[in-house]
Amino acid sequence: MSKDEIDTLASSRDLSRHSVVKTPVSGGFAAAVLPVTAQTITTDTAGLEAGTVSIAVGDFQMPAYRAALAGRKNLPVVLVASEIFGVHAHIADVCRRLAQQGYMAIAPELFVRHGNAGAYTDIPKLISEVVAKASDAQVNGDLDATVAWAAANGGDTGKLGITGFCWGGRTAWSYAAHNPRLTAAVAWYGPVGRNYHDGDQTIIEQAASIKAPVLALYGAADAGIPVETLTQLEAALKAAGNTKCEFVVYPDTPHAFHADYRPSYRRAAAEDAWTRCLAWFKKNGVA
Secondary structure (H helix, E strand, O other), rough: OOOOHHHHHHOOOOOOOOOOOOHHHHHHHHHHHHOOOOOOOOOOOOOOEEEEEEEEEEOOEEEEEEEEEOOOEEEEEEEEEEEOOOOOOOHHHHHHHHHOOOOOOEEEOOOOOOOOOHHHHOHHHHHHHHHHHHHHHHHHHHHHHHHHHHOOOEEEEEEEEEEEEHHHHHHHHHHHHHHHHOOOEEEEEEOOOOOEEEEEEEEEEEHHHHHEEEEEEEEEEOOOHEEEEEEHHHHHHHOOOOOOOEEEOOOOOOOOOOOOOOOOOOOHHHHHHHHHHHHHHOOOOOO
């Protein structure tokens, strides 16, 4: 997250540090993003089985939000990786949108070992105390466990996708490098030239391990993700033999342009990108 975005969030908040914020799986937004904007999209659960599930990662029980068509089996699976705010109401809504398209969508709480990301109002503190502690190794292991859970609970993991936003966009890239059986990925404005966790490789450094087709959705006016880093990543992917990735950069568009609950939302770009996301999964065998 860029300094500009941190300042924007901080200036738009109107929340006491003592306010009670519910976890996203119980229907709340993260404290750091309040108050939400009037254009926020809400997708209902009609026809869906949606809510909290518990996923075993060794001896640890990791909470996750799952949405899928009720009564259906062998559904293609899409993992949904959250922003730095954890699996709050917006991420749950994205899961429901995907479920309505016929996917089992699962958003695991990848920060939960380190703290409640949804309760923080101080963004730099959230990053240092929670987000920076979630290494690629831990996150990829959690996602592997989520895939195993999906396979045991009605999902067809032979058709496996991942999508994510901001930190989760970077996670989508990283998981593509980690899991050679991933069918396809869609990464929304995830940093590719820098890390959150010390010791992890950048996505550019991981490029040679990425074999899956990845759709990259970015804004040209994103202060935290220079367009030249996307050019570097695209070149690194092609040098490694992966010509199946596609980069879409929207002119004059900021970070978090899909986040309909925030002032950064850009409807035209968000709707076009969502259409591309669904088409990408269908084209590359996830649907």
